[in-house]
Amino acid sequence: MRPFEYQRATDAGQAADLAVAGGRFIAGGTNLLDLMKLEIEAPRRLVDISRLPLDRIEPTDEGLRIGTLVTNSDLARHAAVRRDYPVLARAILAGASGQIRNKATTGGNLLQRTRCYYFYEPSAACNKREPGSGCAALDGFNRIHAVLGGSENCIAVHPSDMAVALLALDATVETLLPDGSSREIPLAELHRLPGETPHIETTLEPGELIVAVVLPAPIGDRQVYRKVRDRASYAFALVSVAAVASMEEGRIAAARLAFGGLAPKPWRNEKVEAHLVGKEPSPTLFEEAADLLLAEARGHGANDFKITLARRTLCAVLAEACQGDK
Incomplete structure (x- = not known):
C-alpha cells in the first residue's frame, strides 16, 4: 500500500x-x-466522513430522506422502508454479507466500482483503470459483463443492488459542492455510460459530496425484487429486476422497472414501462416488454446467455407483480 x-x-x-x-x-x-x-x-x-451527522432516516412531506452515512443494515430494517419501500429492503438484503451491510453506507453503495475481473487485475488492459490501455473484457472472459449500454472501450457492469431499487423508486441524490452550494441529481443521471471515457463513472464534480438520498411518495402496492446469481448468497447479480407497479380494474395502472447486471449503470427504459401501462397483463404483453428492453442488447460471447436470462427474469417479475388482487 x-x-x-x-x-x-x-x-x-x-x-x-x-x-x-x-x-x-x-x-x-x-x-x-x-x-x-x-x-x-x-x-x-x-477524508473520513464517518463521524458527520449524516446518518439519519427522516420523513419528508411526501417520502423519505436517507442520510448518506445510513448503513445498509439500518436502511433495510427501518420500519418505513419495510412498509412503504419493500423493494429497497429486499434489494439491500440480496447484496453482500451481514458484516458488510453493517459497515457499507448509502452513499458509498451508490459509488462502488465495478467488479470486472480485468479492472481488478493490474496487468490486464482496462480503460476504466488506465485510460487508453484497451478493454481486455471485450475478447476475454466476459460472462458477467454488460449487454446494454456498453461501448468499444468498456463493458463492465455496475455492481449495486440497492441502486437498482432506488432507480425504480425515482430516487434523487442531494449533494454538497466545495463552494458551499448544493444540488439535486435524479439517480437516473448520477451514473454515466462509458462511451469514450469509462474512467469517468458519475456526473459528480471533484469534491462533491453525496449528503442524502431522497425518496418520493411510494407509488403502487406491488414491489418485487428478483436477483439471479451464480450462488444463493454473497454474489453479484447476473441479472436483477426491481419492479414497482399498481393495478386498477385488471389493468396495469403504473409501472416502474429497473435492471442490474445488464449495463454499466443501473438501467431503466421508460419505453418498456409506457408499453405496459393501461394494458391487461398477459404472457404476450410481458414478452413485448422484454423485446423493447432487449432490442439493442449485444452479447460478447461468454455473456450471450444474459439476453435470454434477462427476458425470462423480466417476464417472471412482471407476472409476480401483476398477479391477483391486493
Whole structure:
C-alpha cells in the first residue's frame, strides 16, 4: 500500500474542501480499501466522513430522506422502508454479507466500482483503470459483463443492488459542492455510460459530496425484487429486476422497472414501462416488454446467455407483480 494522509472531517463543507484538493471520501470503506490494497486506487489523502451527522432516516412531506452515512443494515430494517419501500429492503438484503451491510453506507453503495475481473487485475488492459490501455473484457472472459449500454472501450457492469431499487423508486441524490452550494441529481443521471471515457463513472464534480438520498411518495402496492446469481448468497447479480407497479380494474395502472447486471449503470427504459401501462397483463404483453428492453442488447460471447436470462427474469417479475388482487 502506498503512503497517504488521513484526515477526519469535522463538517461536510470541510470534507468537500479536503476532497477537492486530492482526497477521497471514506466512510465504511468496504470497496475503497480493497482497491487501495491492490493499488488500483492510490489517493493521496483519505477524508473520513464517518463521524458527520449524516446518518439519519427522516420523513419528508411526501417520502423519505436517507442520510448518506445510513448503513445498509439500518436502511433495510427501518420500519418505513419495510412498509412503504419493500423493494429497497429486499434489494439491500440480496447484496453482500451481514458484516458488510453493517459497515457499507448509502452513499458509498451508490459509488462502488465495478467488479470486472480485468479492472481488478493490474496487468490486464482496462480503460476504466488506465485510460487508453484497451478493454481486455471485450475478447476475454466476459460472462458477467454488460449487454446494454456498453461501448468499444468498456463493458463492465455496475455492481449495486440497492441502486437498482432506488432507480425504480425515482430516487434523487442531494449533494454538497466545495463552494458551499448544493444540488439535486435524479439517480437516473448520477451514473454515466462509458462511451469514450469509462474512467469517468458519475456526473459528480471533484469534491462533491453525496449528503442524502431522497425518496418520493411510494407509488403502487406491488414491489418485487428478483436477483439471479451464480450462488444463493454473497454474489453479484447476473441479472436483477426491481419492479414497482399498481393495478386498477385488471389493468396495469403504473409501472416502474429497473435492471442490474445488464449495463454499466443501473438501467431503466421508460419505453418498456409506457408499453405496459393501461394494458391487461398477459404472457404476450410481458414478452413485448422484454423485446423493447432487449432490442439493442449485444452479447460478447461468454455473456450471450444474459439476453435470454434477462427476458425470462423480466417476464417472471412482471407476472409476480401483476398477479391477483391486493
